Amino acid sequence: MASRTLLCWDFDWSLIEENSDTWVLQQLGAEAFYKAGRQAGTQWTQLMDECLEQAASQLGRTPADVQAALHATPFHPAMVALLRRLAAAGSDSNSGMDGGGDSGGVAGGGGSAIDVAVISDANTVYIDTILTHHGLAPAVLEVHSNPAEWRGGALRVAPYHTAPHGCRHCPSNLCKGQVLASLLRRQAAAGRLYDRVLYVGDGKGDYCPSALLLHASQHWHPASDAAAAGGAEAAGSAANGTTAAAAQRGQASSIAPGPCGSGSNRVYARESYPDGLPCSLWVMLRNEAAGGGDSSSGNQAEAEAPEAGSEVAAAGQAGGGRARVVPWSRPEELAELLSKELQLG
Template sequence: MGKRIVIIFDFDRTLIDDDSDRWVITNMGMTQLYNQLRPTLPWNSLMDRLLEELHIQGKTVNDVGECLKRMPLHPELISVIRLAHSLGCDLKVVSDSNMFYIKTILEHHGIYNCFSEIITNPAVVEDSGRLKIFPYHDAASTHSCDLCPPNLCKGRVIEQIQASISESGSEKLIYVGDGRNDFCPTLKLGAGDCVLPRKDFPLHDRILKNSQLVKAKVYVWGDGEELARILLELINNNSNEDKTQ
């Protein structure tokens, strides 16, 4: 029996071409406050503080949602995600964005239900209507990884995913990312897995500088169209391997 494919996507600048946090900052008039607070707060806390300010200004959760729905997602990538899901691939998102942003965007593009799991910073709408973001790793479950921000170690998440599927031992992991915090999960991949870094982004740079540490096969992509093509090839190749076994 062939290997089942588990595709794990980063979100910002990977699954979507832009950055959802910065999109909200720019399109909802938060740039000045962002620049003022950026040196004083960690990213996760900064995003929560900006959402608090939006609430104070009278902006609603629906306003934030409508802003997010204007974010483009490459149509060919949408098609490949739907195809991969229909073929039985297990699709997941591991992101340092937040659940409200990711769910809103994926639902808008009609692919939210293609993903079995979204692992990210929790977000809740308080009784006051204010959208609040919490860290994925809270103070009680902090990690010691120096490759990842305090609120989310993606490497630890990948290890948990690997542990959950280790009983069958027949899964092939494909990790798709772009940022510095995608290097830690890359190091957790085995020789039978694949990592797809975005060309000339921090993950690609780290892989080039530390290639001896990376066991997975590396496939570089530049935009959504190229990413869709590579994913389709990997899925088809895996299917062809099934037929020859």
């Protein structure tokens, strides 16, 4: 029987080579609003909403200006090519999997099925616009992000979760672990059971879903699961079409879904940014593997990538085996790692 893989992406600095939130504000010349809001301690999603509103009302920036900024967002050709190959593999395949015809469900090597999802703290309009601009919307099964819409010529952004999500690791607007758990439960209910999940991320917000996948650690209170699952899930799922509308609310369970904790799962954690600064997810996972569980230890930047990856693997998986946390820093390096893992040839 063919295997089924979920390839789950963070967006900023994982799929694209920028932070789309700050990039767009820079392009719009709205940095002063951003700086003022940061100084005032405004919560991130609310800050983006306010800055975009001010860019429209005070600077006269139009939807076309925002769109132009999004089209110019740095997106490495190797990443674009990887997703295009996944999309092409999907359209070339004769369906056959689970009744076939799922957009975003694509075929990898060895008759395996690969579903691609994006879970991001940016917003739905940014992600949809960028994916569509590069012809990548058909490659993605689901997009989960803060819901955005045009109102009075301004893009307005709302939090993904409309109720407290009870996760101690995640920002108030979005717990990616719960979004991923909910996605896995929905897919399982529809008969799509994943054998493994590959997760790509860089930031603090990617720790919660990574912990869920690596060792089935759930960092939110089960009682809050239902509230969060029924939050903005339907509104926040832009996707490429059908799946978002079919998103079911309130399918809560405190039991981690199928592949969570599986030894086949991998977390592709970005190790450093182009400016050399270390990425939070990598530092957190490495410290956790070292037994510290505290990301405040001072020696963050000295690990060499391959050795550190092996350490994380050894500590994270009894019995050894392949590294479950895979470090990467350059997009072309990640594209090669994933092509190999997914047997794209």
